[in-house]
Amino acid sequence: MKDKSTIALILSIASLSLMIFIFATTKSSANKDSKSQSKEATNETKRPLASAAQISKHYSPQIPDTLSFAGERVPLDIYYVREGLDREMIVNTFSHSSTILYFKRAHRYFPIIEPILKKNGIPSDFKYLCVIESSLTNATSPQKARGFWQFIKPTAQTYGLDVNEEIDMRNHLESATEAACKFLKVLHDHLGSWTAAAAAYNCGETGLSNNMNKQSSFNYYDTRLNPETARYVYRILAVKQIMQHPQEYGFYLRHCDLYPSLPYRVVTLTGQNVDLYAFAKKNGTSYKMLREFNPWIMTDKLTNKANKTYRLKLPVADGTLLRNIITERDTSKAFITRM
Secondary structure (H helix, E strand, C coil): HHHHHHHHHHHCCCCCCCCHHHHHHHHHHHHHHHHHHHHHHHHHHHCCCCCHHHHHCCCCCCCCCCCEEEEEECCCCCHHHHHHHHHHHHHHCCCCHHHHHHHHHHHHHHHHHHHHHHCCCCCCCEEEEEEEEHCCCCCCCCCCCEEECCCCCHHHHHHHCCCCCCCEEHCCCHHHHHHHHHHHHHHHHHHHHHHHHHHHHCCHHHHHHHHHHHHHHCCCCCCCCHHHHHHHHHHHHHHHHHHHHHHHHCCEEHHHHCCCCEEEEEEECCCEEEHHHHHHHCCCCCCHHHHCCCCCCCCCCCCCCCCCCEEEEEECEEEEECHCCCCCHCCCCCCHHHH
């Protein structure tokens, strides 16, 4: 009995010692974990937060030392001229989505606009006026100006564009560009400078002339004008500068990012009461593409009371497929350097 009691006592002591050892080990480990976590928390607290500058750096767009519009010097040595340009450079540099779309669309539409300007003796810089007017789309303004060149109806009709319920040639890019050239020539002849002609395109010849006469000023930059016209030429200049030097202002677009030119065929439309759904089907295209390629058509049926002959653009066979549209240059991953 004594031996059994002794053995039992020894086992109890051993069991208790084991429990004490386990408890001590666990507590030590817990303390180490707690200290480690505390140390990590302290380090996390001490670690500096990423500053806004580290996340994204913003720089003021560079203003060129010299700049011209249509061959006419911009007086950047005058503080308010420089600051007027600076404002529009900031707006267009950091309005990324809009400015990127300018580049993409310009690749498709500048090759149409530029030859017409050149043929009519209008400086190429006026293509940038078209950009700020409509973003190179057939937009309609709250004042009902329409098309790439944003003609109001009376001015459009004065310069030979048909505008009625069925046809609106303000949306015909080639015709509207021809009309814009005529209008700009008149403004230049009356006002004596291309810069003044650009401003008058916005506020009207009479409005600009009256302001200049009242203020005895001799150019756009020295004349106090309404807020929109006061910014107008600077907006053109900013877009010109950015589109001619894209990488200097953070725009890295590749040739393959741009919208390609759309090949087309020309068909003639004559007669009266022409159903354009049937006309599209007869000519091997969809009504959607007929309207897409001819945005100057405003309805699905042409009564054509004057019995005119119209030339419509339609896509070539399979002309909506990219493989039939893009050229080798359109697939280039090289960055564009100028528009």
